[in-house]
Amino acid sequence: MRMPRRVCMGLCLSLLSFPFCGCKNESAPAVKPSAKTESKEAPANTTVKSETPSTTKDDSTAPTKLVASAEAILGSPELTAGISGEGPLTADQINDWLEQPEVHTPLEIVLPMGLMTGSSQVQGIADNLMTRAKIELGRQLYFDTRLSADNTISCASCHDPAEGFAKHTQFGVGINGQMGGRNSPVSYNRILSGAQFWDGRAASLEAQAVGPIANPIEMGNTHEKVVETIAGISGYATQFRVIFGDEGVTIDNIGRAIATFERAIVTGPAPFDYYEAVRPFLVMKPDDLEELKTDDPETYA
Known part of the structure; x- marks a missing residue:
């Protein structure tokens, strides 16, 4: 069976630190390179030099072994390593x-x-539980140009990690160079928002994720056609079957997977956040600090 080239890239933005590892070609899910590295080659032949730590040759094809844990801090590299x-x-x-x-x-x-102060505003995970497998599937779809009618546009085309999960243009550009009517919003911190798009017309992140697929200016595809395409790629078909059961590849499940990946993209702490965490200790009286040292040496350290 002909299988894909996998592309690995590490990103470190001023607000985001997010690693990606994915695959490309006609028999398995693809990862689209950033706009800055994109070429006119077919997706199967486009490669991006890895910026993540390499493994030894003996381990390069071994699957990632995870430590069993139900708790996950969003933005953690291990959560999106795939x-x-x-x-x-x-x-x-x-x-x-x-x-x-x-x-x-x-x-x-x-x-x-x-x-953390926004934890009460988390949206969508009760109806679409987050798992590592679903995050990985959504990541593959996010970078796959085969969601579009002419195999040129992916979610990352307008929401590029290298450009802050947005696009440094006034408007988004879709298939055949068509210009959209609005600036591309960022993909990060979407776990804290309900209604999506600038006008809030999508009630959920799942609905937003599949909207551009059928938009004639953006991806110019149909939901029926994209389901047929994804179901015909063995690597995707296997993952959808295992993750979603008998439903397999449906447009709703495509939306669920992409939304799960997008919810895993969050901004990291700024210097001010670290300052706020230690500020109470900076203003403590010496006697109170000594008491803390005795009563809670771990926090004091």
Whole structure:
């Protein structure tokens, strides 16, 4: 079976630190490179040099082994690392990944420092539980140009990690160079918002995720056609079957997977957030500090 090239890239933005590892070609999910590295080559032949730490040759094709934990801090590299390694992604690697019970465990989401005060505003996870397997599937779809009618546009085309999960243009650009009517909003911190798009016309992140697919200016596809395309790619078909059961590939499940990945994208702590965390100790009286040292040495340290 002809399998894809997998692309790995590490991103470190001023507000985001988010690693990606994915795959490309006609038999398995693809990862689209950032707009800055995109070429006119077919997706199967486009590669991006890895900026993440490399593994030894003996381990390069081994599946990622996870530590069993239901708690996950959004923005943690391990949460979005997905299927590890470089080179062709095989059916065995996909199966090995899916056979790990940990990737199917519903996650207890913890927001990072700086966003914790917004925990009560978390949206959507009660109806669409987050798992590592679903995050990884959504990540693959997010970067896959095969969602579009002419195989040129992915979610990342207008919401590029290299450009802050947005686009440094006045308006988004879709298939055939068509210009949209609004600036591309950022994809991060969407776990804290309900209605989506600038006008709030999508009631959920799941609805937003599949909207551009059928938009004639953006991806110019149909939901029926994209379901047919994704279902015909063996790597995707396997993942959808394991993650969603008998439903398999449906437009709703495509939306659920992409939305799950997008909810995992959050901003990291700013210097001010660290300052706010230690500020109470900076203003404590010496006697109170000594008492803290005695009563709670771990916090004092």
